[in-house]
Amino acid sequence: MKRAVLLAVLAMALWHGPAVAVEPGEALADPALEARARALSTELRCMVCQNQSIDLSDAELAHDLRVLVRERLMAGDSDEEVLDYVVSRYGEFVLLKPSFSLRNALLWGTPVLLLVAGAGVLFYSQRRRRSEASALTEEETAELDRILGANPKSPETSL
Amino acid sequence: MVEIGHFALVLAFALALVQSVVPLVGARTSNSRMMAVAEPVSMAGFGLVLLAFAVLTVSYAQSDFSVANVWENSHSLKPFIYKITGTWGNHEGSMLLWVLILTFFGALVALFGGNLPATLRATVISVQGWIGAAFLLFILATSNPFARLTPAPIEGRDLNPILQDIGLAIHPPLLYLGYVGFSVCFSFAVAALIDGRIDASWARWVRPWTLAAWSFLTGGIAMGSYWAYYELGWGGFWFWDPVENASFMPWLAGTALLHSAIVMEKRSALKIWTLLLAILTFSLSLLGTFLVRSGVLTSVHAFATDPSRGVFILCILTVFIGGSLALFALRAPSLTAGGLFQPISREGALVLNNLFLTTATATVLVGTLYPLVVEALTGDKISVGAPFFNLTFGPLMIPLLVLVPFGPLLAWKRGDVLAAAQRLMTAFAGTLLAVLATMLFIDGATVLAALGIGLATWLVLGALTDLALKAGFGSASPGTMLRRLTGLPLSMFGTALAHLGLGLTTLGLVGVLSFESEHILTMKPGETTEISGYVLRFDEIAPVQGPNFTESRAKFSLLDAAGKPYGEIVSSKRFYPVRQMPTTEAGIKTMGLSQLYVSLGDETADGSLVVRIWWKPLVTLIWGGTLAMMAGGAVSLFDRRLRVGAPARRRREAIEPAAAS
Numbered sequence: 001m002k003r004a005v006l007l008a009v010l011a012m013a014l015w016h017g018p019a020v021a022v023e024p025g026e027a028l029a030d031p032a033l034e035a036r037a038r039a040l041s042t043e044l045r046c047m048v049c050q051n052q053s054i055d056l057s058d059a060e061l062a063h064d065l066r067v068l069v070r071e072r073l074m075a076g077d078s079d080e081e082v083l084d085y086v087v088s089r090y091g092e093f094v095l096l097k098p099s100f101s102l103r104n105a106l107l108w109g110t111p112v113l114l115l116v117a118g119a120g121v122l123f124y125s126q127r128r129r130r131s132e133a134s135a136l137t138e139e140e141t142a143e144l145d146r147i148l149g150a151n152p153k154s155p156e157t158s159l
Numbered sequence: 160m161v162e163i164g165h166f167a168l169v170l171a172f173a174l175a176l177v178q179s180v181v182p183l184v185g186a187r188t189s190n191s192r193m194m195a196v197a198e199p200v201s202m203a204g205f206g207l208v209l210l211a212f213a214v215l216t217v218s219y220a221q222s223d224f225s226v227a228n229v230w231e232n233s234h235s236l237k238p239f240i241y242k243i244t245g246t247w248g249n250h251e252g253s254m255l256l257w258v259l260i261l262t263f264f265g266a267l268v269a270l271f272g273g274n275l276p277a278t279l280r281a282t283v284i285s286v287q288g289w290i291g292a293a294f295l296l297f298i299l300a301t302s303n304p305f306a307r308l309t310p311a312p313i314e315g316r317d318l319n320p321i322l323q324d325i326g327l328a329i330h331p332p333l334l335y336l337g338y339v340g341f342s343v344c345f346s347f348a349v350a351a352l353i354d355g356r357i358d359a360s361w362a363r364w365v366r367p368w369t370l371a372a373w374s375f376l377t378g379g380i381a382m383g384s385y386w387a388y389y390e391l392g393w394g395g396f397w398f399w400d401p402v403e404n405a406s407f408m409p410w411l412a413g414t415a416l417l418h419s420a421i422v423m424e425k426r427s428a429l430k431i432w433t434l435l436l437a438i439l440t441f442s443l444s445l446l447g448t449f450l451v452r453s454g455v456l457t458s459v460h461a462f463a464t465d466p467s468r469g470v471f472i473l474c475i476l477t478v479f480i481g482g483s484l485a486l487f488a489l490r491a492p493s494l495t496a497g498g499l500f501q502p503i504s505r506e507g508a509l510v511l512n513n514l515f516l517t518t519a520t521a522t523v524l525v526g527t528l529y530p531l532v533v534e535a536l537t538g539d540k541i542s543v544g545a546p547f548f549n550l551t552f553g554p555l556m557i558p559l560l561v562l563v564p565f566g567p568l569l570a571w572k573r574g575d576v577l578a579a580a581q582r583l584m585t586a587f588a589g590t591l592l593a594v595l596a597t598m599l600f601i602d603g604a605t606v607l608a609a610l611g612i613g614l615a616t617w618l619v620l621g622a623l624t625d626l627a628l629k630a631g632f633g634s635a636s637p638g639t640m641l642r643r644l645t646g647l648p649l650s651m652f653g654t655a656l657a658h659l660g661l662g663l664t665t666l667g668l669v670g671v672l673s674f675e676s677e678h679i680l681t682m683k684p685g686e687t688t689e690i691s692g693y694v695l696r697f698d699e700i701a702p703v704q705g706p707n708f709t710e711s712r713a714k715f716s717l718l719d720a721a722g723k724p725y726g727e728i729v730s731s732k733r734f735y736p737v738r739q740m741p742t743t744e745a746g747i748k749t750m751g752l753s754q755l756y757v758s759l760g761d762e763t764a765d766g767s768l769v770v771r772i773w774w775k776p777l778v779t780l781i782w783g784g785t786l787a788m789m790a791g792g793a794v795s796l797f798d799r800r801l802r803v804g805a806p807a808r809r810r811r812e813a814i815e816p817a818a819a820s
Contacts, residue, residue, distance in 0.1 A: 023760070024681050024769060045542045051400050053544065056393050058760075096544025098529075107529045107543065111522040111551045118514045126502055 023063065028070055037070050040082055044069070045096050053096055065094075161226050164214030165305035168255075171207035171262070172295040174200050178265075178288030182281035183353075194281035198269040201284050204291060205259075205266035212259045215304050216246045225311035228252065228304045234317035234737055236707040244327040245318045250452065250468075251304035253331060257448070258294045260332075260339045264368075265291060268343060275364060282350035283343070290342055293475045301468045317707065317737035326386030330379060334406055337376025338444040341413060343368040345441030348434045349483055352490040362424035362433065367796055369420055369437075373413045374792030380406050381785035392743030392758040394773045396671075396781060399548040404527040405447030408520050412440040415516035418509045426506055426571060428498040431491050432513070438487060442480040443520070449476050455531060504574040508566040515559040522551050560614055560665065563658055564621020567651075568628070582628055586620035601674070608673030615669055618662030622655045653795025660787025663780045670753075670777025678772040681763055687718075691774040693725065693755065694718040700768060708733045710744075713759055713768065717748060730757040752777050 028034040041055035046062040054062040054069075065086065072082040086094055098104045178200045185193025215228070219242050224230040232249040233242060241248075247256040265287040272280045298304070347365045351357040383406070388396040397403065416436040423433045449455070453469030500506040526543045533541050564586060568579040580587075593616035597609040627633075629651060630644040678690050682697040689695075696716045703710040712731040719725045730746030746757040753776045760769025 024679050027679070043546050045544060051398065051542075051544065056395065056398075091540065093540040093542055096542050097546035097550070098541050098543055103533065103537070103539070104529075104541070107525055107547075108551075110525045111518055111555060114518045114521050115514070115555070118518060122510060122514065129499060 026063075026066055026070065028074070033070075033073050036079060037066070037073055040069050040073075040079060041066055043083070043095065043097050044086060045094050047090060047094060161214055161218055161223070161305045161307070164211040164218075165303070167207040167211040167214070168295065168299060168305070171204050171211065171258075172292060172299060174204045174207065175288050175292035175295055178204060179285055179292050180288075181285075182288075183285035186278040186281040186285070186354075189278075191277065194277055197281045197284035198272075201262070201265040201269045201287065204288075205262040208255070208259045208262045208295075211305075212246075212255055215252060215255060216243060219243060219246045222315065223311075224313070224315050225308055226304075227306045227308045230308055230312050230315045232318050233315040234707055235314060237318060237323065238706055240325070240328065241318060241323045245322070247331050248318050248322045248327050251298070251302045254294070254298050254302050254452065255304055256331060257335055257339060258291065258298060260335045261287070261291055261294065261342055264340060264343050268346075279347075279350055279354060279364075282353055283346045286346035286349045287342065290346075290479070293479070297468075297471050297475065301471050317735065320708065320733065320735040320738060320740045320742045321390060323707075323735075324386065324390055326382060326390065330382045330386055332379075333375050333382055334379030337372050337374075337379050337413075338406070338409060338447065340368060340372025340375055341409060341437075341441040341444050344372065344416065344437040345483070348437035349486065351434060352483075352486045355490055355493060357430050357434065357494055359424055359427045361430075362420045365437065366420060366424060369413065369417050370792050370796045373410075373417050374789045374796070376406070376410050376413060377785055377792065378789045380410055381782050381789075385782050389745050389747060390742070392745050394745070394756045394758070394775060396778075399526075399545040401527050402451050404523050405450045408523050408527075409440055409443040409447060411516050411520040411523065412436060412443050415513045415520070416440050418512050418516075422506050422509050426498040426500065428500060428506055429510070429513075431494055434491065434494075435487060436513075436517075438480075438483045442476075442483070443524075445476050445479060449473060450527070498572075500571070501573045503569065503576050505566065505569045505571045507574070508562065508569050511562060512559065512566065515555055519552055519555045519559075522555065523548065526551070557614070560618060560661070563618055563661065564624065567625045567654055567658070583621060583624055586617060586624045589620045590614075590617040603674075605673065608669065611669030611673060612666070615662050615666035618665055619659055622659035622662060625658070626652070626655045649798035650795045653791045653793075653798065655791070656794060657788045657791030660784040660789075660791060662784070663787055664782075664784030667752075667777050667780030667782075667784060670780065671775050674776045676774045678774075680770060680772075681767040682770045683767040688770075688772070690755070690772050691776075692720055694720070694722065695728070695755075695757070695772060697768070697770065703731070705733065707737065708735045708742075710734075711759070713746075713770075715746065715757060717755065728755065728757050730759050732759050749779060752779050752783075754778050 028037060038055060042053045044054045044065060046052045046054045046057035046059050046065070048059050048061050049057045052062075054065045068086065069082055072085055077085065083095065092099060098107060100108060178197065181193050181200075182197035185191070185196065215226075218226045218229050219233055220239070222229065222233055222235045222242065224233075228249060228251050232252075233245050237245065245252075247253045265284060268280070268283055268287065272283070275283070344365050347361065347368070351361055380403075383403070384396045387398070388394065416433065419429050419433045419436055422429045449469070449472045453472050455469060498506075526547055529543050530541050533539055564583055565576070565579050568582055569576070590613045594609045594613035597604050597612045598606070601608075626644070626647075629647055630640045632640060635643065676691055678688060680688060682688065684697055684699050687694050687696045694717070696718060698714040698716055700711055700713040703712045710731045710733045712729060715728040715730065717725045717728060726748055728746035728748050731744045733742045733744060734740075735742070743758055748755045748757075753774070756773040756775055758771045758773075760771060762768050
């Protein structure tokens, strides 16, 4: 394991090729660690690109960030710690998934709020309509009684 | 020559002003001669914009670099097809296409609106005129495609290489037919509000326009997605890019509109809501136009950024969205609410559909605009990207997809969910089987992937169950079944086909997201690598000279496991010297429903080549499903029963002989 890590670090240190997205030399030897690195890469923005994650970008900066993420992972950071580290260096702009902060409350809250509010409105209007539809006013009841009383047979047969 | 186009455009603007005012005044004062102005004016307006568009296209075809727009976006060596498509591969030209399609729809309303009440028709065409006038003024004032250059340059600056693709011939026209098609729904909604009258027949009149716009938009988005897939070289098909979202929001709202209009048409319920959706759908189209055209967002779609344009479109946006919503707030309360229904009913199911779709639309909207708003308010820059949308939009879609098969099986007014569930037992059994089979027989299948496959199966089987039940499967003889099936109204096939397509798209998405495999390596000619049971051999890489680019073309041989040749894949990288831009041309081999995707990276110092290979299982279903959805829309559109006028004509024929005798 240690040798593999050393080799990977060495491979990365020696890597001076041109920039392509996920370059063959970047991959970590440990598949579990590499999988985590890839997952993290999709959450980090390539700052100089048009709305691309560093996983999908061939910019130099994206490459540097991918290497940085892997270095932190090798150093034993958790996923959270890696993201925190990158944010501390580049600001929150780098996160494609905004943090759950007060400022972003409306962003994250909208789907839930709307769904609940919509369901609430539907429930309320359904209940109101049903009560409106079923309850007859006193006058209507009296009118109905009068018609039914005057005409004991059902309306269809009386026609 | 191009001055004719410019003149035609100015004249079209003047006509649009007439169209905006005269028929409307006629409708309000019951003056039939003023109302009669609507049709000829809207058709003439279309003719003039068509002329302007044709003139610009000819300038492109002839590489007339004395026209600034042609000089900026064309090159004499560009292949002819891209000279033509380049007409709308730039800001000015694409706005002209936008207005061309808008006036086209206006002319169609004039042409096919014979069965509409005269005042409604005049008002609708007038409202189309307002939109046309606003955007024609926008073009004339800020984005004139006919500006001249003196002296004329010898050579043009070429079109952005990414756009030099057949996709440019299909994607923008389809997308605009969808985007702008919803303007008709908007005009109908505003006209109904001005009239203060709305009933089930309104929904029937709007139905074909909604269906047509929706089908085109579906096709446009799908084509854009496939284009990005093969052109950008990453094998991704949806990036939640703000520009993609800009077209996706009207689609989501339009899908909701399509469904709520059914309730309105059949049951006279949800009238006010349907009106609001019609307004919102086109408002989102306008917002999309603003986001893409103003330069607020930078992307491959924002051809040119110029603040004056942004401000102008923002004004149009404010006037139209604000105005229509104000009109709605003013008039809607006076509109009567329609039919009642129980929560468990077809109507109830469609309301639930609307709840999820509208929430999803709002989620995409907030996600797209949040960074802009946060930056404007606090100065902080944040990003909202794919991980956000996957986390929010995804969970909203899952319950909706689960519920889809129930909808068509529930009765109007008062449905029985247990009976519907009973009738879906076979589909449910098939779904379980699919989940189990995935878990058992596919290596590396996670529970989530199996459930995803199950969801897709559920949708497909649910759509088939709907058709089978309506044909009387199990209770009738095969002959009766066939007769019943062929006798079903086309709109039922449309529904089933669209829902089936949704299932297929889901299957494609699950297939790629769960079972895709990726291989990134360096290869030298002669080397082989293995991917998902096939062997890929890198044969050679050679330079090729294209008309306006140079290309490094790599040839690969695909061998099956036994080493027998199976096919060839050519993947290349191009360089366009005029724009100094590289592009990738991915090599794609379709095998069954899946694809092998080969994209080239850079050459390394030792002469080997970085090659990225993806095995994309079931990927073609993503777009195949959208084709089925489009077909569903088209089939439904041709349902004679639901075409206004068609039954009336038959009735008239039946009545006339009787009257004559």
